[in-house]
Amino acid sequence: MAIRKTKPEGQLSPEELEAQAGEQLPDREQMSLVNANLALPINAAIAANVLSDGSLAYANAQQTTPIDQGNLPSIQ
Amino acid sequence: MIQGAVSTDRPRDTRGGYLEGQTVPAASGAEPSGPEPDPGRPRRAEGIELLGEYQGSGFKEPPYLARRADGQVLQLPRLLYLVAENADGRRSYEQIAASVTEGFGRGVSEDNVRVLVETKLRPLGVLAARDGSSLKLERPNPLLALNFKTAVVPRRLVNAATTVFHPFFWPLVVIAAVLGFLALDWWLFFVHGIAQGLRHLISEPVFFLIVFGLVVLSAALHECGHATGCRYGGARPGVMGVGIYLVWPAFYTDVTDAYRLSKAGRLRTDLGGVYFNALFMLATLGVYLLTHFEVLIAVILLLQFEMVHQFLPFLRLDGYYVIADLTGVPDIFARMKPVLLSLLPWRKPDSAVTVLKGWVRIVVTAWVVFTVAFVLYAYGIMLLHLPTIAGTAWASFLGLAGRTSASLLRGQVATGLFSALQLVLLTLPVLGLGWMLVRLVQRLLVLSWVRTRGRPLHRGASFAVMAAAVLLLALAWTPPRANYRSISPHAQGTITESLSDAAPVFARMLGSIGPLPGASPAASASPAASPSASPAASPATSPTASESPSPMPSVAPSP
Numbered sequence: 001m002a003i004r005k006t007k008p009e010g011q012l013s014p015e016e017l018e019a020q021a022g023e024q025l026p027d028r029e030q031m032s033l034v035n036a037n038l039a040l041p042i043n044a045a046i047a048a049n050v051l052s053d054g055s056l057a058y059a060n061a062q063q064t065t066p067i068d069q070g071n072l073p074s075i076q
Numbered sequence: 077m078i079q080g081a082v083s084t085d086r087p088r089d090t091r092g093g094y095l096e097g098q099t100v101p102a103a104s105g106a107e108p109s110g111p112e113p114d115p116g117r118p119r120r121a122e123g124i125e126l127l128g129e130y131q132g133s134g135f136k137e138p139p140y141l142a143r144r145a146d147g148q149v150l151q152l153p154r155l156l157y158l159v160a161e162n163a164d165g166r167r168s169y170e171q172i173a174a175s176v177t178e179g180f181g182r183g184v185s186e187d188n189v190r191v192l193v194e195t196k197l198r199p200l201g202v203l204a205a206r207d208g209s210s211l212k213l214e215r216p217n218p219l220l221a222l223n224f225k226t227a228v229v230p231r232r233l234v235n236a237a238t239t240v241f242h243p244f245f246w247p248l249v250v251i252a253a254v255l256g257f258l259a260l261d262w263w264l265f266f267v268h269g270i271a272q273g274l275r276h277l278i279s280e281p282v283f284f285l286i287v288f289g290l291v292v293l294s295a296a297l298h299e300c301g302h303a304t305g306c307r308y309g310g311a312r313p314g315v316m317g318v319g320i321y322l323v324w325p326a327f328y329t330d331v332t333d334a335y336r337l338s339k340a341g342r343l344r345t346d347l348g349g350v351y352f353n354a355l356f357m358l359a360t361l362g363v364y365l366l367t368h369f370e371v372l373i374a375v376i377l378l379l380q381f382e383m384v385h386q387f388l389p390f391l392r393l394d395g396y397y398v399i400a401d402l403t404g405v406p407d408i409f410a411r412m413k414p415v416l417l418s419l420l421p422w423r424k425p426d427s428a429v430t431v432l433k434g435w436v437r438i439v440v441t442a443w444v445v446f447t448v449a450f451v452l453y454a455y456g457i458m459l460l461h462l463p464t465i466a467g468t469a470w471a472s473f474l475g476l477a478g479r480t481s482a483s484l485l486r487g488q489v490a491t492g493l494f495s496a497l498q499l500v501l502l503t504l505p506v507l508g509l510g511w512m513l514v515r516l517v518q519r520l521l522v523l524s525w526v527r528t529r530g531r532p533l534h535r536g537a538s539f540a541v542m543a544a545a546v547l548l549l550a551l552a553w554t555p556p557r558a559n560y561r562s563i564s565p566h567a568q569g570t571i572t573e574s575l576s577d578a579a580p581v582f583a584r585m586l587g588s589i590g591p592l593p594g595a596s597p598a599a600s601a602s603p604a605a606s607p608s609a610s611p612a613a614s615p616a617t618s619p620t621a622s623e624s625p626s627p628m629p630s631v632a633p634s635p
């Protein structure tokens with residue numbers, strides 16, 4: 001017959017004691033990266049087509065100068 | 077009686093009372109009166125602070141916090157904390173056991189207390205050694221932490237700065253600022269647009285210097301935001317400084333004391349940085365409305381990208397701390413291994429996982445899986461493509477050095493300074509990358525040696541895996557597979573391209589002959605899936621940036 005190990009009344013078992021573990025937490029160093037990657041927003045802007053000549057940003061440019069088209073020299 | 081989370085930021089002790097004093101003196105206990113301290117009785121180490129319950133925790137049983145004199149914060153289970161609270165140098169082991177039994181609600185014997193004191197609390201430095209001395213313990217070096225850090229602004233000055241910035245955290249000011257920031261974004265992207273700001277920026281190199289200066293200023297204010305948020309909640313921010321995070325230069329603020337705050341207080345500390353970035357953008361908009369200097373619009377745009385970067389949750393940036401504080405698990409990185417092992421169906425879940433609440437366990441597991449995938453992919457691809465990164469960095473270095481000297485000789489000071497600045501910003505990540513690789517190898521060797529002590533089979537297996545990795549890298553870094561030229565104009569840098577490029581290396585290692593279909597020379601020039609996805613994306617790894625004829629170089633890597 002197996003002998004059952006019993007702990008004295010009012011005492012924690014070795015397993016319960018072993019389960020009590022403290023931890024060292026890492027320091028909280030909150031950072032900001034010095035990241036002046038100018039290409040990133042500019043590439044994104046190009047991808048969004050806002051810098052190209054045919055983009056909507058310039059689609060409403062007004063033609064204000066009269067166009068003088070012909071094959072004869074203009075008379076001064 | 078221990079109480080649950082409370083709405084205040086102030087710390088509480090195990091009886092639910094507020095800890096008014098910041099430090100619990102080593103020789104004083106819960107009861108100030110009594111006999112003189114006895115050297116034979118357990119007592120707290122010099123300068124130890126008992127911070128109370130970790131509030132808003134994601135654990136089934138909330139842990140408690142203590143802080144050693146060296147600044148190290150410790151997470152303790154309730155029983156250890158109760159013993160520490162009672163170990164005042166006056167109480168005997170028997171008296172401590174009686175007091176702890178009352179507080180803990182279960183029988184704790186004198187022998188139990190002796191075991192906890194000797195095997196748990198003294199090795200952690202919570203209690204003084206038998207001779208009364210406080211142990212000098214080595215601080216942990218956590219995964220993916222800041223390196224080469226040096227303090228620049230002392231704690232006293234940081235405190236002074238937080239006093240100045242304190243009103244920015246008044247609730248009405250916060251609401252007004254957030255609404256203002258939303259209006260700014262609406263105006264920027266739907267009314268004004270960004271085209272003219274960028275057009276002006278490209279037109280004149282000196283504008284790059286202005287933009288860079290403002291970005292650095294905003295990063296410094298970001299740190300003030302963290303420090304002020306920390307102090308607003310009642311904790312004490314530490315020093316500010318500079319360092320190298322993985323490969324990027326970085327500012328940092330020590331807000332370790334924020335562990336003692338409530339969940340709201342910790343989140344305020346986390347978000348204080350980007351909140352101050354938003355305030356900086358509003359101020360920049362104000363100057364723009366007065367001056368109509370379009371380059372300021374480019375600054376605002378760039379800072380918006382920076383804000384998004386800060387929320388990347390896979391590194392120790394603001395996004396990570398937000399997740400850690402929302403879940404109430406102070407060090408999620410430390411739980412990566414137990415979480416991964418617990419995913420194996422034949423293994424019993426680790427106690428580091430089962431102590432978490434159900435929903436927290438799900439969130440933490442999802443974070444671990446995504447983080448491991450991200451880190452393995454980013455670092456794997458970076459290592460495989462190291463020759464291309466080195467080639468591109470070297471080509472950029474030569475180009476920038478030539479441009480710097482030529483500009484200065486022609487008297488173009490602004491262009492010369494800008495090129496010199498880019499040289500510095502190019503060199504720093506490359507040095508950081510080298511250091512990171514050295515540390516990685518050191519760490520792997522030491523860990524493999526220590527963890528497999530007395531287990532020859534495990535040791536053999538771990539070193540065999542490392543040898544295979546070395547062989548793989550040797551194949552990837554030696555010609556003809558290695559490409560030490562800079563990035564090809566045809567390279568796309570897509571995830572599929574980077575994976576298809578890695579396949580031939582694996583195939584070659586396994587003895588296959590010839591490259592796999594789809595591995596074109598152009599594909600081999602791809603350094604990473606995306607500059608924003610790889611921690612090693614060097615300043616010139618953006619194909620657009622390196623091939624663009626415009627004076628628009630990528631002056632720093634993008635996380």
